[in-house]
Amino acid sequence: MEEKFDAIIVGAGAAGLGAAYRLAKYGLNVVVLERGQRIGAKNVYGGRIYTHVFEKEIPEFRKEAPVERWVKKERLTLMNSDDAVTLELFSDFSANDSFIAILSKFNEWLGKKVEDAGGLVIPGIKVDDLIAENGTIKGITAGDEKLYADVVIDAEGINPIIAKKAGLRDDWKPNQVAVGVKEVIKISENTVNDIFQLNEGEGVANLFLGYPTNYALGGGFLYTNKDTISLGVVIRIDSAIAKRIQVYDIIEDFRNHPFIHRILKEGSPIEYSAHLVPEEGLDGIPRNLVGDGILLAGDVAGFVLNRGLTIRGVDLAFLSGLLAAETVKEAHEAGDFSRASLSSYEEKLKNSIVFSELEAFKRASGLLGNLRFYETYPQILCEVLKDAYTVGENSRKIYPILREKMKGRLSLFTMIRDVISAVRNL
Amino acid sequence: MDIIVCIKQSYDVQQLKFDPKTGEPMLAGAPRKMSDMDRRALEEALKIKENLGGTVKTVTVGPPESRDVVKEIYAMGADEAFVVTDLKLDKADPDLTAKIIVETIKKIGNFDLILAGAASTDDYSWQIPAKVAALLDLPFFPNAVSMTVDGGLVVESDLGDAIYKYKAPLPSVVSVSLEINEPRIPTLSAILKASRKQFTDFYLQDLGLEVVTELEVRKVVMPKVERKNVVVEATDPSKMEDGIKKILDELRKENVI
Numbered sequence: 001m002e003e004k005f006d007a008i009i010v011g012a013g014a015a016g017l018g019a020a021y022r023l024a025k026y027g028l029n030v031v032v033l034e035r036g037q038r039i040g041a042k043n044v045y046g047g048r049i050y051t052h053v054f055e056k057e058i059p060e061f062r063k064e065a066p067v068e069r070w071v072k073k074e075r076l077t078l079m080n081s082d083d084a085v086t087l088e089l090f091s092d093f094s095a096n097d098s099f100i101a102i103l104s105k106f107n108e109w110l111g112k113k114v115e116d117a118g119g120l121v122i123p124g125i126k127v128d129d130l131i132a133e134n135g136t137i138k139g140i141t142a143g144d145e146k147l148y149a150d151v152v153i154d155a156e157g158i159n160p161i162i163a164k165k166a167g168l169r170d171d172w173k174p175n176q177v178a179v180g181v182k183e184v185i186k187i188s189e190n191t192v193n194d195i196f197q198l199n200e201g202e203g204v205a206n207l208f209l210g211y212p213t214n215y216a217l218g219g220g221f222l223y224t225n226k227d228t229i230s231l232g233v234v235i236r237i238d239s240a241i242a243k244r245i246q247v248y249d250i251i252e253d254f255r256n257h258p259f260i261h262r263i264l265k266e267g268s269p270i271e272y273s274a275h276l277v278p279e280e281g282l283d284g285i286p287r288n289l290v291g292d293g294i295l296l297a298g299d300v301a302g303f304v305l306n307r308g309l310t311i312r313g314v315d316l317a318f319l320s321g322l323l324a325a326e327t328v329k330e331a332h333e334a335g336d337f338s339r340a341s342l343s344s345y346e347e348k349l350k351n352s353i354v355f356s357e358l359e360a361f362k363r364a365s366g367l368l369g370n371l372r373f374y375e376t377y378p379q380i381l382c383e384v385l386k387d388a389y390t391v392g393e394n395s396r397k398i399y400p401i402l403r404e405k406m407k408g409r410l411s412l413f414t415m416i417r418d419v420i421s422a423v424r425n426l
Numbered sequence: 427m428d429i430i431v432c433i434k435q436s437y438d439v440q441q442l443k444f445d446p447k448t449g450e451p452m453l454a455g456a457p458r459k460m461s462d463m464d465r466r467a468l469e470e471a472l473k474i475k476e477n478l479g480g481t482v483k484t485v486t487v488g489p490p491e492s493r494d495v496v497k498e499i500y501a502m503g504a505d506e507a508f509v510v511t512d513l514k515l516d517k518a519d520p521d522l523t524a525k526i527i528v529e530t531i532k533k534i535g536n537f538d539l540i541l542a543g544a545a546s547t548d549d550y551s552w553q554i555p556a557k558v559a560a561l562l563d564l565p566f567f568p569n570a571v572s573m574t575v576d577g578g579l580v581v582e583s584d585l586g587d588a589i590y591k592y593k594a595p596l597p598s599v600v601s602v603s604l605e606i607n608e609p610r611i612p613t614l615s616a617i618l619k620a621s622r623k624q625f626t627d628f629y630l631q632d633l634g635l636e637v638v639t640e641l642e643v644r645k646v647v648m649p650k651v652e653r654k655n656v657v658v659e660a661t662d663p664s665k666m667e668d669g670i671k672k673i674l675d676e677l678r679k680e681n682v683i
C-alpha cells in the first residue's frame with residue numbers, strides 16, 4: 001500500500017489512545033488499529049480512574065469526560081459468609097481526584113479526542129503479525145493486508161501476542177495474573193444515592209476481602225455508577241486453581257451475600273464480562289520495553305499497580321502511551337527508530353510515576369501473596385467483632401475473644417509480623 | 427447509472443440493553459451503526475456501479491451522531507455522502523424524514539435510481555421508501571430480493587404471498603430486503619482511503635424545512651416474557667423416573683405435549 005504512517009498503534013485501550021492522542025497533537029500521521037467492533041467494546045476493568053494524567057493532558061477533560069460519579073467515599077469491607085466489617089473513609093479527595101467511569105465509554109471518548117486531534121482510530125481490524133526487515137519492525141499485517149510505518153507502538157493489553165512475536169515478552173505465568181469477573185446491575189440513580197447516602201454525582205468505591213474470593217488471593221469490588229452498580233471479583237489464577245474455584249460461580253455467591261443482596265435486591269444484571277489483569281508490579285515488566293521499530297505501552301508492558309486495596313492501570317497505561325509518543329516524536333526528528341534511539345522511553349518511564357509508584361509498592365506483591373490477608377484475617381475480624389457486640393450472659397472484652405478466635409489459626413507473632421509488613425509495604 | 431441510496435444510522439439493536447424493570451431500551455449513549463437493510467441497498471448500488479459505471483451518492487437523515495455513519499458509507503465505496511442532522515430528528519416521524527430525504531435529493535440533482543432498505547433496524551416502520559417515491563411521484567418497488575439492471579431494470583419483490591417480478595422503468599424507487607445480498611466488509615486500505623473524505627453536511631434551514639412532528643411515540647417497551655421457573659430436583663439418580671414424570675406432567679399441564 002502507498003500510504004506510510006509515522007506510527008501504527010496496536011490496540012485502542014487507554015495506552016494506545018494516549019499514544020495516539022499525543023502523536024496526533026504533535027502533527028504526526030498516526031493510526032490506531034483495534035480488533036473490537038467498536039472502540040471500547042473489548043475493554044473491561046473494575047471501575048475507577050485516577051484523574052491526574054488525564055486532566056493534565058486533555059484540556060477539556062473535566063467538561064467532557066464521561067464520568068459516572070466522583071469518588072467521595074472509600075470503603076474496605078472484610079467479609080465472612082454471613083457478616084461484614086466495613087471501614088469507610090469519607091473525604092472530599094480534592095487533592096487526588098478519582099472518578100468512576102464505564103471503561104468502554106471512557107475509551108470511546110478518548111477515541112473521539114484522538115480523531116479530533118487528527119489521528120485515525122479504526123475498529124474492527126485485528127493485527128495479526130509484524131513486518132520485520134533485517135530485524136527492524138516496519139509495519140503490521142492484518143489478514144492479507146499490509147500497513148507500513150516508521151514505528152509500531154504495541155498497546156495490545158494483557159494478551160501479548162504481538163509482543164511475543166517481537167521477542168519482547170513471554171506469556172504470563174499463573175502467579176502473575178488475576179482473572180476478574182464483573183456484572184453491571186441496573187438500579188435507579190435515586191436508589192444508588194439513597195442506599196449509599198450520596199449526593200448527585202458522588203460515588204463509592206468499595207473493596208472487599210475474604211468471602212467474595214472464597215478466601216483465595218484477590219478481592220471483590222463494588223463501584224457506584226450513575227444508575228448501575230459494577231460488582232466483581234478478582235482472583236489470582238494460581239490461587240483459583242489451587243482452591244478449585246469456579247470464577248463464574250463465585251460472583252453469584254458474592255451477589256447473594258446478605259450485605260450485597262440488600263443493596264442489589266431491586267436490581268437485575270444487564271452485563272457480564274471477564275478479563276485478565278497483571279498482578280506482578282515491577283517484576284512483571286519485561287526486560288526490554290523497546291526493540292528496533294517497536295515500543296510496548298500499558299498492560300502488555302505490565303504497568304499495573306496492585307496495592308491490594310486498589311488496582312490501578314488505566315492512568316498508568318495512558319501515561320505510558322504519552323511517554324511512548326514523546327519518544328517517537330524525538331526519534332522522528334532524529335530520523336532514527338533503532339532500539340538505541342527508542343531506549344530513551346525506558347528512561348522516561350523510570351523518571352515518571354509509572355515506575356516510582358510501582359517501585360514504592362515493590363514489596364507489596366510479596367505481601368499480597370500472603371494468604372492470611374484473604375483467609376484468616378477477614379474471618380477472625382468478623383467473628384471477633386460479632387462476639388464483642390453481642391450482649392450475653394458472659395460478655396467479654398475484645399482481647400480474650402481475639403485470643404480465642406486465633407487459637408490454632410494464627411499466632412500472635414505472625415499477626416504482629418503481618419501487620420508490620422502491611423503497614424510498611426502498602 | 428447514477429444511484430442515490432437512503433441510509434439511516436440506527437441503533438445497534440443487538441447491543442441494546444433494556445431496563446429490566448421498566449422494559450424500556452436504555453438509549454442514552456447506546457451504540458449505533460448503519461441500518462442492516464440500508465447496508466444491503468448500498469451494496470446493491472455499488473455492484474451496479476461496478477458493472478455499469480456511474481455514481482453512488484447517499485442521503486442520511488437523523489440526529490447529529492448520524493454523521494459517524496459516513497465513515498462506513500465511504501469505506502464501502504460510495505462516491506459522495508449527504509447528511510442532514512438536527513438534534514430533534516431523533517424523534518422524526520416517517521413523513522418528516524421522507525420529506526427531508528426528498529428535499530436533499532432535489533439538491534443533489536440528477537439520478538436514475540433510488541435505493542433504500544425496506545425498513546430500518548430500529549424503528550422498522552417500512553414507510554420511508556414508499557413515501558419518498560410518492561413525494562417524487564416515481565414508481566415504487568418494495569422489498570426487492572433480487573434486481574438486475576443490464577438491459578433495463580428488473581426487480582423481484584417479495585410481497586408476502588409471492589415473489590413478483592417487475593420490469594421497472596427508470597428512474598424508480600426500490601426498497602431492498604435482507605436477503606438481496608451479503609454486503610462487503612471494507613478492507614483496511616478502503617477504510618484508510620475513506621477516512622479523510624469530506625461529506626456534505628446540511629441543516630434543516632438549508633432545505634427550508636423545520637421539525638414538526640405529528641406522530642407521538644408513547645412508549646417503547648420490550649415484550650414481557652414471563653418465565654414459570656419450575657425446577658424439578660432430581661439429584662438422586664434412582665429417583666430419575668420421578669423427575670421425568672414430573673416434567674411430563676408440567677408440560678401436559680401447559681398443553682404443549
Ligand SMILES: Cc1cc2nc3c(=O)[nH]c(=O)nc-3n(C[C@H](O)[C@H](O)[C@H](O)COP(=O)(O)OP(=O)(O)OC[C@H]3O[C@@H](n4cnc5c(N)ncnc54)[C@H](O)[C@@H]3O)c2cc1C
Nearest residue numbers: 011013014015035045046047048127157180298299313314
Ligand atoms: C477486573 C479488573 C479490574 C480493574 N480495575 C481497575 C480500576 O478500577 N482502575 C484502573 O485504573 N485499572 C483497573 N484495572 C486495570 C486496567 O483495566 C488496565 O490496566 C488498563 O485498562 C490497561 O489498558 P491498556 O490500554 O494497556 O489495555 P486494554 O484496555 O486491554 O486495551 C488493549 C486493546 O488492544 C486490543 N487488541 C489486542 N490485541 C490486538 C490486535 N492483535 N489487533 C488489534 N487490537 C488488539 C484489545 O481489543 C484492546 O481493546 C482492572 C483490570 C481488571 C481486569
